[in-house]
Amino acid sequence: MSTIAFQGPLNWTGYLFLQKRLFTEIVRQESKEVRIDLAGVERVYPNGAVPLIVLLEGYRRQGVAVRVDGAQIHPAMLSHDYLALLDPSAGVAPRLGPSAVHVFHDDVEVNELINQKIHQVLGQAQYAPGVLPAFEWFLNEIAGNVLVHAEGQRGWMQVVVHPSTQHLSVIVADDGMGIPESIRSSALLRERFGDRVDDGEAIEIALREGVTSKPDFGQGKGLAGTIAIVKANPGATMSITSRQGRVSYSLEEGLKVRDHQPPLAGTLVDVQLDFSKPIEIEKALWGHVPVNFTEMLYGKDLPVGVMRLSLCDEAPSFGNRITATRIRTKIENLLATAPADVLEIDFHGVSILASSFADEVFGKLAAKLGIIGFSRRLRFLNLNAFCQGVIDDVVQARLAQNYASKNGPTNE
DSSP states (O other), X not given: OEEEEEEEEESHHHHHHHHHHHIIIIIISOOSEEEEEEEEEEEEOHHHHHHHHHHHHHHHHTTOEEEEESGGGSHHHHHTSHHHHHOGGGOOOOOOOTTSOEEEOSHHHHHHHHHHHHHHHHTTOOOOTTHHHHHHHHHHHHHHHIIIIIOOSOEEEEEEEETTTTEEEXXXXXXXXXXXXXXXXXXXXXXXXOSOOOHHHHHHHHTSTTOOSOTTTOOSOHHHHHHHHHHTXXXXXXXXXXXXXXXXXXXXXXXXXXXXXXXXXXXXEEEEEXXXXXXXXXXXXXXXXXXXXXXXXXXXXXXXXEEEEEGGGTOSOOOOHHHHHHHHHHHHHHHHHSTTOXXXXXXXXXXXXXXXXXXXXXXXXHHHHHHHHHHHHEEEESOOHHHHHHHHHHHHHHHHHHHHHHHOOOOO
């Protein structure tokens, strides 16, 4: 059994090192057993771990035994489920946490996963206008491409919010035919672009509006709209790698088309949004206004203009400020994405609220919205007398604090 030792950060550059070493060992030297030693990993990034997961899965399907050692010493390998997918034989059960890599196989699973990711990001940060609708739109489009165009057996998705850098990271990968083959398989596109298009050029063609290898299934707006969103968000980046081609975009470098060797089976899409900067979503999508996904998720079966959030769906208990901060952030995002709607907070099943929790959520919301905005935008359902009293107390205290900070203390 040959061993490949890795040292340093497992990012895109780290992945390229491992991809080339594995290609040498397995393809050129025809090794059937390979051990990867990841004890020297310093940091783990989605754009290094996710493509490595897909790569190792592909080699195993070809009958190669690949073992991964040493990865368990890095916390992210466990919390993001990297190790569980890098080496299923390690016996590590997936935790399926909010920032973990998730695998999907069909439209039912991908729809459930996208809804889960939307719920996830709503509570993790506050976003500039247009960022959340843009995220929901391109996540649906990219994941949909896996099902319609890739013709692979599965897809992988990871969504990570980085509050410190104010970036929203999205990785979607598959083990299908790849974009170049999909483009070249279309007689219509061969007639339009010729039959000698290399892999990088094929990816660049796929980014153009109206280009699709399967017109019966789409209009060729998915990848084109995604890169338009990225271009409309200063600080955002995007890269697509498939077979022997790689196309990347950043504001500093513009659109770059490169060769990628050895070939990457399937397709890897990596999008990084700067969520502190607004996105003019209608302008980016050629005048198209996406359906308000928050109203669809939280306003289902309710009158127009009404959304509902059930507290019991958000947490098992309501006694600390960490949980409260996440819930308040979600409420603020819901109010921002549907500025004319009323949000109903359903307290069904909630018997006790800690004052610290109530202050972090409702006290701070009252201070931010003002008493008129607070009363107009929020409506409480199934609220018992105890919880009502706790909320009233913290709201009054916050409003009094606001008044004092603006007008000075009152003299009695």
